[in-house]
Amino acid sequence: MNTWNQIYNPLNSAALSTIAAAIPVVTLLILIASGKVKAHIAAIIAVIVTNLIAIFVFTMPAGMSIRASLLGVVSGFFPIGWIVLNVIFLYQVTVRCGKFELLKRAIGGVTEDRRLQLLLIAFSFGAFFEGASGFGTPVAITGAVLIGLGFSPLAASGLSLIANTAPVAYGALGTPIQGLASVTGIDPYILGAMVGRQLPVFSLIVPFWVVWAFAGWRGMKEVWPAILVTGVSFAIPQYVISNHINPWIVDIGASLISMGCLILFLRVWQPRQLWLSPALRGRDESAATMAAAQPLDKTPLTQGELWSALLPWIIVCILMLIWGNGAFKAWANANFVWNYPVPELDKLINKVPPVAAKPTPEAAVFGFTYLSFTGTGMLIAAIISGFLMGMTPGKLIAEYGRTLKLCAISLITISAMLAIGTLTRLSGIDATLGLAFAATGVLYPFFGTLLGWLGVALTGSDTASNILFGNLQKITSEQLGLSPILMGAANSSGGVMGKMIDAQSIVVASTATNWYGHEGSILRYVFLHSIVLACLVGVLVTLQAYVYPFTMMVLK
Numbered sequence: 101m102n103t104w105n106q107i108y109n110p111l112n113s114a115a116l117s118t119i120a121a122a123i124p125v126v127t128l129l130i131l132i133a134s135g136k137v138k139a140h141i142a143a144i145i146a147v148i149v150t151n152l153i154a155i156f157v158f159t160m161p162a163g164m165s166i167r168a169s170l171l172g173v174v175s176g177f178f179p180i181g182w183i184v185l186n187v188i189f190l191y192q193v194t195v196r197c198g199k200f201e202l203l204k205r206a207i208g209g210v211t212e213d214r215r216l217q218l219l220l221i222a223f224s225f226g227a228f229f230e231g232a233s234g235f236g237t238p239v240a241i242t243g244a245v246l247i248g249l250g251f252s253p254l255a256a257s258g259l260s261l262i263a264n265t266a267p268v269a270y271g272a273l274g275t276p277i278q279g280l281a282s283v284t285g286i287d288p289y290i291l292g293a294m295v296g297r298q299l300p301v302f303s304l305i306v307p308f309w310v311v312w313a314f315a316g317w318r319g320m321k322e323v324w325p326a327i328l329v330t331g332v333s334f335a336i337p338q339y340v341i342s343n344h345i346n347p348w349i350v351d352i353g354a355s356l357i358s359m360g361c362l363i364l365f366l367r368v369w370q371p372r373q374l375w376l377s378p379a380l381r382g383r384d385e386s387a388a389t390m391a392a393a394q395p396l397d398k399t400p401l402t403q404g405e406l407w408s409a410l411l412p413w414i415i416v417c418i419l420m421l422i423w424g425n426g427a428f429k430a431w432a433n434a435n436f437v438w439n440y441p442v443p444e445l446d447k448l449i450n451k452v453p454p455v456a457a458k459p460t461p462e463a464a465v466f467g468f469t470y471l472s473f474t475g476t477g478m479l480i481a482a483i484i485s486g487f488l489m490g491m492t493p494g495k496l497i498a499e500y501g502r503t504l505k506l507c508a509i510s511l512i513t514i515s516a517m518l519a520i521g522t523l524t525r526l527s528g529i530d531a532t533l534g535l536a537f538a539a540t541g542v543l544y545p546f547f548g549t550l551l552g553w554l555g556v557a558l559t560g561s562d563t564a565s566n567i568l569f570g571n572l573q574k575i576t577s578e579q580l581g582l583s584p585i586l587m588g589a590a591n592s593s594g595g596v597m598g599k600m601i602d603a604q605s606i607v608v609a610s611t612a613t614n615w616y617g618h619e620g621s622i623l624r625y626v627f628l629h630s631i632v633l634a635c636l637v638g639v640l641v642t643l644q645a646y647v648y649p650f651t652m653m654v655l656k
């Protein structure tokens with residue numbers, strides 16, 4: 101079959117082509133935000149719209165378009181849906197065995213204050229899972245834990261998404277940095293260090309932002325010492341590890357230090373007035389929320405009860421560190437893999453200048469690396485935990501069946517989201533959007549940062565955004581006389597703020613909190629937070645590009 105070259109200006113007008121390229125994602129976001137269309141229906145409609153735009157506007161052969169969509173559907177379930185399914189399975193097992201109640205009491209033993217629980221769970225604990233596994237795991241786990249602690253569904257979902265930003269660039273043991281290095285040819289240690297000169301600022305800001313979003317300005321001021329301890333104890337290790345050790349263990353090290361410092365600090369300090377309501381300030385979110393606002397059981401845990409409550413999560417941490425290890429992944433991917441190059445699609449589409457330096461074939465391979473999938477590690481952790489908590493194989497199988505039924509619609513939605521992301525990448529639709537940002541001249545440091553945000557919003561992955569736009573950032577920055585290291589890092593740093601609005605993350609959050617059908621509410625809640633934080637990253641990058649002494653932070 102003949103190859104097909106991507107076309108980035110199919111309508112011979114940059115403005116019209118950009119508008120056409122934006123139609124799929126705008127359609128998806130409007131349908132979800134309206135609250136009148138279920139997320140899975142909205143996603144399916146958006147898949148159809150994306151195919152129509154790819155075929156009739158961008159001239160992609162129909163057979164290729166359909167195959168790209170099907171590849172995305174399968175890639176949506178493996179690995180993203182596979183993670184979500186097994187995280188929820190683990191959570192259901194701990195609930196069924198009564199261990200989640202003990203975990204709630206253990207956390208309540210550290211602090212009953214909901215604001216401080218957010219810092220501990222959504223920010224620090226979530227950052228650990230971002231560093232260990234990434235790809236939706238932290239939002240799924242922290243959302244499930246927060247809803248189990250009695251937080252309202254919107255609070256558990258929205259605040260988990262906001263908190264899971266600053267660690268994302270180093271997620272899954274530095275996978276986004278490695279992806280960026282692979283397409284730019286820049287040393288990953290240098291890129292990781294540059295990101296480490298941008299994100300620590302937001303590692304200080306985000307804990308304050310999360311508590312403010314939950315409890316308002318006054319509620320935030322009442323716990324500012326704990327917020328400062330959380331942010332500083334994460335930001336400083338984030339900078340030191342990324343600049344002086346390596347980009348692979350940044351989140352693991354920073355999150356453990358942050359959790360330890362916060363827990364030690366709370367032994368000597370507690371707010372004068374405890375905040376016990378789990379609902380977002382100023383929102384009446386149902387009678388169930390009011391019932392959940394009752395104080396947690398204050399009965400102290402015995403040593404045995406404490407360890408039994410923590411056991412499943414200790415097992416998860418150990419297995420996630422193993423599954424995130426490069427040596428393990430390399431061994432598993434070499435010995436337990438089934439690669440399926442999609443016929444009449446793989447290497448038959450060329451990415452062309454100015455997006456690529458020369459015509460470059462796009463791979464379209466479904467890699468079924470079933471052992472190294474993060475979700476497989478999570479499934480093994482759930483099974484081991486279930487056996488240690490006294491569940492029989494029959495009960496575990498029955499619980500898995502219930503979990504499948506619980507997650508079915510969400511899995512369909514996630515797969516449809518990935519179909520959109522895969523098709524926009526292979527058709528060149530997202531590259532057209534990227535080129536529109538690249539045409540902003542002197543303002544490029546700001547808009548180039550927002551390009552990273554757009555990439556994550558489209559693909560649901562900082563890694564995918566870096567692979568998609570990393571080379572474009574390098575080419576454009578060199579043409580404009582800017583540092584390609586700065587703009588490559590900006591793509592990743594700006595991208596992290598798009599994580600909270602990408603459709604698959606929102607579906608993961610709604611699934612974890614058992615709040616199906618309210619994806620529009622979650623999107624409306626986090627959207628402004630996402631844009632404002634992304635713009636702040638853009639301002640910082642612009643200062644680093646042009647204004648002394650910020651320019652001294654840029655690596656050469």
